[in-house]
Amino acid sequence: MPSRDSDALVFFGATGDLAYRQIFPALYAMVRRGHLDVPVIGVAGRPWTSDQLRERARQSIQEHGGVDQETFARLAAKLTYVGGDYHKPETYERVRQALGTAARPLHYLAIPPSLFAVAVEGLAKAGLARDARVVIEKPFGRDLPSARELNAVVTSTFPESAIFRIDHYLGKEPVQNLLFFRFANAFLEPVWNRNYVESVEITMAEDFGVEDRGKFYEEAGAIRDVVQSHLLQIAAMLAMEPPAGERGPESIRDAKAQALKAMKPIDPAAAVRGQYRGYRDTAGVARDSQVETFAAVRLELETWRWAGVPFYIRAGKYLPARLTEVVARFKRPPEDVFGSDGSGKPNVFRYRLAPRVEAALGARVKIPGEAMVGRDVELEFCRTPCDEMAPYERLLGDAMHGDATLFTREDEVEAEWRVVDPVLAAPPPVHSYEPRTWGPPEADRLVAGDDGWQNAT
Ligand code: BG6
Numbered sequence: 001m002p003s004r005d006s007d008a009l010v011f012f013g014a015t016g017d018l019a020y021r022q023i024f025p026a027l028y029a030m031v032r033r034g035h036l037d038v039p040v041i042g043v044a045g046r047p048w049t050s051d052q053l054r055e056r057a058r059q060s061i062q063e064h065g066g067v068d069q070e071t072f073a074r075l076a077a078k079l080t081y082v083g084g085d086y087h088k089p090e091t092y093e094r095v096r097q098a099l100g101t102a103a104r105p106l107h108y109l110a111i112p113p114s115l116f117a118v119a120v121e122g123l124a125k126a127g128l129a130r131d132a133r134v135v136i137e138k139p140f141g142r143d144l145p146s147a148r149e150l151n152a153v154v155t156s157t158f159p160e161s162a163i164f165r166i167d168h169y170l171g172k173e174p175v176q177n178l179l180f181f182r183f184a185n186a187f188l189e190p191v192w193n194r195n196y197v198e199s200v201e202i203t204m205a206e207d208f209g210v211e212d213r214g215k216f217y218e219e220a221g222a223i224r225d226v227v228q229s230h231l232l233q234i235a236a237m238l239a240m241e242p243p244a245g246e247r248g249p250e251s252i253r254d255a256k257a258q259a260l261k262a263m264k265p266i267d268p269a270a271a272v273r274g275q276y277r278g279y280r281d282t283a284g285v286a287r288d289s290q291v292e293t294f295a296a297v298r299l300e301l302e303t304w305r306w307a308g309v310p311f312y313i314r315a316g317k318y319l320p321a322r323l324t325e326v327v328a329r330f331k332r333p334p335e336d337v338f339g340s341d342g343s344g345k346p347n348v349f350r351y352r353l354a355p356r357v358e359a360a361l362g363a364r365v366k367i368p369g370e371a372m373v374g375r376d377v378e379l380e381f382c383r384t385p386c387d388e389m390a391p392y393e394r395l396l397g398d399a400m401h402g403d404a405t406l407f408t409r410e411d412e413v414e415a416e417w418r419v420v421d422p423v424l425a426a427p428p429p430v431h432s433y434e435p436r437t438w439g440p441p442e443a444d445r446l447v448a449g450d451d452g453w454q455n456a457t
Helices: 017-032 050-063 070-076 089-099 115-124 144-157 173-184 214-239 249-261 391-401 410-425 444-447
Strands: 008-012 040-044 079-083 105-109 133-136 163-165 197-206 270-275 294-299 311-316 321-328 347-355 356-367 375-385 428-433
Touching: 008 017, 008 089, 017 050, 017 391, 040 070, 040 089, 050 070, 070 079, 070 173, 079 321, 079 444, 089 115, 105 115, 105 391, 115 133, 115 144, 115 294, 133 197, 144 410, 163 356, 163 391, 173 214, 173 347, 173 356, 214 249, 214 311, 214 321, 214 410, 249 410, 270 444, 294 410, 294 444, 311 428, 391 444
Parallel strands: 008 040, 008 105, 040 079, 105 133, 133 163, 197 311, 270 428
Antiparallel strands: 197 321, 270 294, 294 311, 321 347, 347 356, 356 375
């Protein structure tokens, strides 16, 4: 594996939706910052020319923030296109020619999961895996056995240090801030455990449907799409112990992996699936689809810190808001010193990751006046906009430098599948919900006895 920076970027899936939404804007931003100065080769099945690829890049960048002609010209000069079937050796031969003298490419597989193994084998046979790195999109597998199979294929070709399994949530500034916040401050640590925390809630809400991704979504569903990856990663960051020993990328990944491994496989009885009304009318979706667009699960961890503390996780399309938020609910004071006016809502720690970082403490304060009467307030102590560096820009840059800190390691991916596999194998029935509501009412029973979900207003 090269320790030096990659000297070319080859991205497979160049004509696809992910390239259009994320990769071109990321490449453009890298060029603008002076962070990309190597040939960029787009590969896909269509018989396009390099000019067609450049035009597609221009449209994408125009739509995602606008084009500065000088910056775009610099990107366009680096871009070339290779068209061909991923199953055919000639395609990889053409990639080799396009690489010219570049000897340490980064191959980014932004293609459907069913083609990951095909592309890795194609690269290996063409000798294009030597001294190269590979970035693999999510979902990495469909369940634990298929993830293991894919790991076997990828690790037989690339060493683990050259494999970058992407979970773009890890490239988000607020997600890194969550980790930073936990371990750069001392005040949270004494209470961040089962002695003080009653429950933890993680919500990822989107106020839009699956849009034109019906076909992809039918294969995925909310659990595979975001719970197995983004939300279990956030749960791991909340639950993990401080990284121990020598500081470095691996110490963080070790601590996170340990938290993921401590998560118990989810009991299907502790999972609720929902589907918004209208989903079945989406192009590419079966008329009788049983795929979930909403999922809520109760997760438990077998650690001293978290034994007995439920982690409630929910994610859904077409909910009333677009946000990702963590709410930790604290135990109530042992006695009601001020009678019923003392005990309002429980204290909470709220950390919002999107659309911007917000951290707040929910507390009870006295209403001015003679009576000892209280009210609930939120003490907000941090509100920052998100960094302008988009996750894909950061992650591609890291991968080109060989820094895997913000990528998911083999053992983490497998631990994530182990947690969700029971629900995927024996999925509970799917309940419908109205668009712009907080999912099916059945999700409320999961948190019954824990004061219900904290729905953002
Ligand atoms: C992706 C999922 O991984 O994350 C999408 O496939 C989801 O379904 C998206 O919409 C959310 O990411 P972001 O960065 O837009 O919050």
